[in-house]
Amino acid sequence: MALASGVRFAERALLRPWALLRGTTLGRTEPAAGGGGDGARRFGSQRVLVEPDAASGVAVMKLRNPPINALSLELLTELVISLEKLENDKTFRGVILTSDCPRVFCAGLDLTEICGRNPAHCAEYWKAMQELWLRTYLSSLVLVAAINGACPAGGCIIALSCDCRVLADNPKYRIGLNETLLGIIAPFWLKDTYVNTIGHRASEQALQLGSLFPPAEALQVGLVDQVVPEDQVQSTALSEMARWLAVPEPGSSQVGPIFFRSRAPADQEHDAKGHRRPPAEAARRRHPELCQLRLQRLHPEVAAGVLGEAPTEERLRAVLPARVLAKPILVGTVALEDSSPVFAHLKLLRALCFAHLPRRP
Numbered sequence: 268m269a270l271a272s273g274v275r276f277a278e279r280a281l282l283r284p285w286a287l288l289r290g291t292t293l294g295r296t297e298p299a300a301g302g303g304g305d306g307a308r309r310f311g312s313q314r315v316l317v318e319p320d321a322a323s324g325v326a327v328m329k330l331r332n333p334p335i336n337a338l339s340l341e342l343l344t345e346l347v348i349s350l351e352k353l354e355n356d357k358t359f360r361g362v363i364l365t366s367d368c369p370r371v372f373c374a375g376l377d378l379t380e381i382c383g384r385n386p387a388h389c390a391e392y393w394k395a396m397q398e399l400w401l402r403t404y405l406s407s408l409v410l411v412a413a414i415n416g417a418c419p420a421g422g423c424i425i426a427l428s429c430d431c432r433v434l435a436d437n438p439k440y441r442i443g444l445n446e447t448l449l450g451i452i453a454p455f456w457l458k459d460t461y462v463n464t465i466g467h468r469a470s471e472q473a474l475q476l477g478s479l480f481p482p483a484e485a486l487q488v489g490l491v492d493q494v495v496p497e498d499q500v501q502s503t504a505l506s507e508m509a510r511w512l513a514v515p516e517p518g519s520s521q522v523g524p525i526f527f528r529s530r531a532p533a534d535q536e537h538d539a540k541g542h543r544r545p546p547a548e549a550a551r552r553r554h555p556e557l558c559q560l561r562l563q564r565l566h567p568e569v570a571a572g573v574l575g576e577a578p579t580e581e582r583l584r585a586v587l588p589a590r591v592l593a594k595p596i597l598v599g600t601v602a603l604e605d606s607s608p609v610f611a612h613l614k615l616l617r618a619l620c621f622a623h624l625p626r627r628p
């Protein structure tokens with residue numbers, strides 16, 4: 268009997284994972300301030316407020332875990348559920364992530380979730396963190412981070428997993444991966460993400476020193492895409508979003524992040540003996556669906572590329588159309604910073620996808 272009711276509870280939890288959360292009211296819908304029709308109804312949970320605009324297909328998602336938006340297990344879970352909900356609703360193509368707490372975008376991991384907790388809790392917590400990263404990094408939605416406050420460590424990870432970052436120009440709002448200063452070693456997938464964003468040498472320095480960049484430096488190093496006065500963060504994020512959504516089949520939709528980005532749980536990167544898998548094998552393990560289905564839509568050179576060797580610059584130049592080559596960051600990162608061949612492959616694929624996908628009517 269106890270077993271049966273336990274199973275029923277587990278089933279309910281699987282169907283409605285938010286039911287496990289303390290004090291969560293996910294799914295509640297109420298009119299947004301100043302809103303009227305369906306396009307302006309907001310929903311969310313205790314710690315994540317979602318303001319959807321169906322007309323534009325963009326939702327603003329606000330982290331609301333005062334005072335500093337520490338990533339508690341509840342906040343992580345609610346974020347994942349809210350993103351999932353928007354992804355499943357085909358009305359939406361973009362999400363702006365921002366903070367509802369003054370002066371802090373997100374303080375990173377909630378240290379109270381890992382200090383003095385038992386290993387099982389730490390494992391559950393870590394899994395939730397990775398889940399959020401995968402959910403954001405591989406999202407089919409365009410994600411723009413409107414960073415309206417301090418953005419250290421795990422906050423920076425969330426921002427890094429977005430397609431674009433707009434930071435408020437306030438010297439107190441520093442951003443970066445400072446975990447080494449706390450004795451936390453960044454996992455390799457996080458290192459790769461940093462490298463992909465700010466380059467190899469800058470990442471090496473910043474990670475080892477645990478640097479937190481003030482806005483001007485963050486812009487200079489390429490960690491953020493725009494620095495604007497605080498009262499313009501939201502509007503700039505919306506403009507950026509419009510730019511991304513204007514591209515046919517862009518980083519937003521079905522193929523974008525899957526080709527550009529790399530799933531990276533350790534068991535897919537390494538074999539049982541801990542040896543790093545060859546890039547092509549790791550890519551296949553991450554994206555079997557990509558290898559089986561999505562490649563059909565690509566240029567044959569690309570399809571060959573994902574299963575073949577890491578691309579050389581010469582090969583890239585032979586394959587890439589001129590208009591993709593005109594984007595030096597994309598191609599430069601792919602060709603010249605080959606620290607992670609899988610990333611290189613996936614970036615190359617995304618570049619080529621853009622070039623070869625038919626325009627939407």
Ligand SMILES: CCCC/C=C/CC(=O)SCCNC(=O)CCNC(=O)[C@H](O)C(C)(C)COP(=O)(O)OP(=O)(O)OC[C@H]1O[C@@H](n2cnc3c(N)ncnc32)[C@H](O)[C@@H]1OP(=O)(O)O
Nearest residue numbers: 335337371374375376377378379396417419420421446451
């Ligand atoms: C898969 C991921 C692998 C990567 C790993 C990531 C590692 C991390 O994310 S570790 C967390 C690193 N975070 C930080 O180093 C941020 C530390 N906090 C700050 O720098 C500041 O608190 C702030 C800039 C975010 C905000 O400053 P402010 O002056 O407004 O507030 P405070 O008075 O400093 O803090 C208020 C309150 O919150 C407590 N607190 C701060 N940070 C955390 C945290 N990360 N976890 C839990 N609690 C935190 C702080 O102790 C204060 O508590 P009391 O009011 O009780 O003193």
